[in-house]
Amino acid sequence: MKSRSRKGRFTFYANDDENLAFIQLPAHPKKAQPGIAKKQLKLSEHVNLGRDIEIFLDFDKDENPISIEILTYDE
Incomplete structure (x- = not known):
């Protein structure tokens, strides 16, 4: 995976x-x-996101959100 953008x-x-x-996210190490x-x-x-996408929110041991993963599927 390669970095595409760094926004703030x-x-x-x-x-x-x-x-x-x-x-x-900011809490990620x-x-x-x-x-x-x-x-x-x-x-x-x-939430109903449709069939072609999955979104996961990851949390650390203190339950701080640390990352978001977005997966799309080809039909």
Whole structure:
């Protein structure tokens, strides 16, 4: 995954080949740490987003939101 944009307080990564985007929020440690996300909320379980997209919100051990993952699916 490569960095595409850095806007103020968050960093956006995207990989067109895998239909994946990843947004690091301000509470994210900004370096790879396996297991940093202790909880994940799948938004499609709470909001109808359609069939072609999944959005996940990741939280750290203190329940601070640290990242957003966006997956799209080709039909």
